[in-house]
Amino acid sequence: MLDVLKNQRTYALVGHGGCGKTSVAEMLLYVAGATPKLGKIEDGTTVLDTEPEEIKRRGSVQPGFATFQWNKNRHFLVDTPGDLSFNGDLGYILASVDAVIFVVDAVDGVKPLTKKLWQEVSKFRLPTIFLITKMDRDRADYDMALNGIRNQLGVKPFLQNIPIGKADTFAGVVNIVENKGYAFDSSGKMSEIAVPADMQDEVDGLRESMMEEIAVCDETLMERYLEDPSSVSLDDLVAATRKAVVCSELYPVMVASGLKCMGGQRILQAAQLFFPSPLDVPVGQKMVEAEDGSLHPVSPDAPPACFVFKTLFDQFAGQLSIMRVLTGTVTPEASLLNVRSSAKERFSSMLFMLGKDTQPCKEPVGPGGIIAVAKLKETKTGDTLCEEKHAFAMLRPKLPEPMISYALAPAEKGDEDKVYQAMSKLLDEDVTLRLTRNEETGDMLLSGMGQSHVENAVERAKRRYKANPVLKAPTIPYRETLKGKAEVQGRHKKQTGGRGQFGDCWIRMEGGARGAGYEFVDAIVGGSIPRQYIPAVDKGVQEAAHRGVLAGFPVVDFKVELFDGSFHTVDSSEMAFKIAGSLAFKAACEKMKMVLLEPIALVSVSIPDEFMGDVIGDLSSRRGKVLGSDSTAGVTEVQAHVPMSEMQEYAKALGSMTGGQGAFTMAFDHYEDAPPPVTEKVVAEYKAKRAKEE
Known part of the structure; x- marks a missing residue:
């Protein structure tokens, strides 16, 4: 078991929507031999985007999971959605992996959403490789993307690879550590070549800087390097680099083209070389922190414990609980206590996932393994399953509050219970959805991370459960x-x-x-x-x-x-x-004089600097009061007070204004006197409703 765990890797692909994560995942699976052909988003043939809504959108709306072998070593990969509307549970995923491949688009570079995602990843101090992808595309700009990582994300990149060519001339990479070139072909194969002559001077300079960066992270190596640089071997550099990456002191940067299957082998090699195993830790012994503050050692010999970080629906297996083995060793016949519900859950089987396909797992799985278990009766996302005699609940990351709410009603009268039951089932899969009833207005409210998030949930309810909910703008709580x-x-x-x-x-x-x-x-x-x-x-x-x-x-x-x-x-x-x-x-x-009060939200909008004028003008047109703005490394953060009644369709408007590069958060702040036109409109609607009821 220790030998298996030593070479096991569990990591997530993270990046903004459209940056190419799923294409990279498809490339890795194809190169590893886990799939017979390279799936493409445009054709709807990807292994990891399987929901009809994902194929229609050409983008992920839920995490994709894959277990595969690379050079006889087991890899667990999680492909995360890049749209903020669908990655509200990213914290649960990051708490369940050991490392991250952070994808940056070579065409669009670092976006405001990229910055927000990196802030979330940084909280977990996970070892990270930055991957600049889409190097084959027109307008691909490696230097622009690299500068964005350095200046906008505040990361000092460690140049693991630099590209040979770009756009239609992208042909391979030079590995700075090895001082070798590698050529790619469209079949995913890679061949060693000499460093191109016109790049040798650049590579020599980067190699010297690279050796200094590695030496800084290792005092013993630094002493040897200062005394005699030639005494530092390639194995020394690789070992020191791995140690620094695991400690989050170095962030390697690599390049690839997922669509053309160029660079997959190098990425898998880097993941195997530099990412930690489930038992590796920067300092001391790796521990799991519980809600009560207690610490539990990570070991295959410890009492077993699992964290359920996602729930999915499978048309054949039903509800699938996706969990990470936190510590101990779990067997297919396991019987564990759900700490929250106090229910004893017996595993009928354990499954490894490859997109929508599952494969029975017949052997024990140790720490870091990601498994799926079907039809657990009392288990929900966020639960901890463990031995009854050694029970603890893992400290769960805090999830963001829903950003937007819509009133939910049945298309036909009398179907209220059917709609409610259908939407309630979706809550088990998606912990960032909320279903509540406003006692004041009587509205059934569906709340989510954005308009697309809520609309997608309604589409799934219609398709799976034959319910027919209709979304309406919720009654504003004046x-x-x-x-x-x-x-x-x-x-x-x-x-x-x-x-x-x-x-x-x-x-x-x-x-x-x-x-x-x-x-x-x-x-x-x-x-x-x-x-x-x-x-x-x-x-x-x-x-x-x-x-x-x-x-x-x-x-x-x-x-x-x-x-x-x-x-x-x-x-x-x-x-x-x-x-x-x-x-x-x-x-x-x-x-006395009666006054209508309208709720005012505190809105924070992140956009590239060039859109600041348009965004501020739009907020003003919504009767917003801009409180201030702050620009850092090309990204402007605008804060404003805006009436909630003016924010119902803001997500779409912001996307149109910024080409999808804007992001916003919104929270209730206070009440203010409504202007006469608003008061007159609200009063007229109220009187008309009363007249209709009478």
Whole structure:
């Protein structure tokens, strides 16, 4: 088992949407002999993009998983989506791999989304190889991409390879460490060649710099290098490079063309040489941190534990729980405790994945292995499975909050339960989706990381579960408030032949500061209203305020002082005073000025500098107030306060303005007075809805 683990590699492909990750993954699988032919996104023949929505979009909407052999060594590969709408659970994936191949497009270079993804990868301090791909394309610019890695991502690149040619002349690479050239052909094969004569001077200079960079990471090697550079062998350089990469002190840079299958062998060799095994650590013994802060050693001999980091649906096997073996050794007949649900889960089998295909795993799997287990009854994404006597829950990475919500309704009345059940099943697969009900508006809300994310979930529900949900813009959670003061009476008197109803109260009501909330003051003296009825007045006011006055939205930020009233010894009751409180509130609202409040979001937009003017102009057209902007290495971050009602279609608008290079986050910030046109529109819609219901 130790020999197997020593040469095992578990890594993820990460990069912005369209940078070529899936093409690189297809190349690696083909070169390794895991697939008989090279799949292409344009033809819909890739192994890892298998969902109909992925083939239609020509882009990943969920992670793709592949287990394959390279030179008799097992590799576990995860191809992650590059669109921010579909990679909200990236933290779970990064917590489940040992290294990253970070893909940068040679045509577009580093984008704002690239920067955000690198920030996420950096949190996990994972050993990383940067791969500049699409080197065969027109406008491919290696130096531009390299400078983006250096200046925009803040990474000091270690030049493992430099390209021979570019665009239609891209033919191979020069390996700086080995001081050798390698030529590629379209079949994925590679042959050793001499370093091109016109590149030799450049290679010599880079090699000297490279040796100094490696030596800096190894004091013993540095001493030898300073005394006699010729005493440092190639094996010394490779060993020192591996140590520095594992410690995240060096970040090798490589080049390739996934579409033309050029460079796959070099990438696999580099992954095998420089990426850590599951047992390798920068310092000391590798540990797994639990939620309670305890640490658990990673060893094939430790009690087994697994982390479920993704759930997928398979049309034949049903629900598949994708998990990393954290520690210990797991067998196909394992029976482990789900720490969250306290359920004992028995594995009927273990599976290795290659896209949508699965292969039974009949041998034990140790730390770092990624396996799929079908039909676990009480297990969800984020759960830890382990031995009951050594139970712990792994500390889970924090997931981002959903950015956008849509109201969900059935296309036909009476299908509400069917729609709800279908969408609930999707929540098991995608932990970044939320399904809630807004008690205030009655809307069933589907929340996700972006418009595409939500729309894709609806398409899957229609295709898989024959439900027919319809997306609508959610009801904006406006509020109402009051300005001024009023002193009014609320009197409820009803006689029906038996015991009557009587409640009488006087209140002073005034508007409060924004965010002050509701305040009720009991100023009754002399027993004009008995103590037991005073809370009923308060409740009557609150219930009436919740129903709203202007447009049916809750009234907030006001103060009520109950100072007088009267009662009847027989006819008074809590219900009578509750109604009296409600009547008093409505009477005060008629005397005071009612104001509609609209929710304002804090919006942060990341775009290349050249789009700043367009983006700021668009935010202003949405009644936004720009708070400031900050530019770093060609990327501008704009912050603004924007009404939430103006942000429903912003994702599409930003994509159109920036050619897909923009990204934004949005969170509720505060309420402000709505301008008269907005108030008039909202009130008119409310009255029309009421008239229709009546």
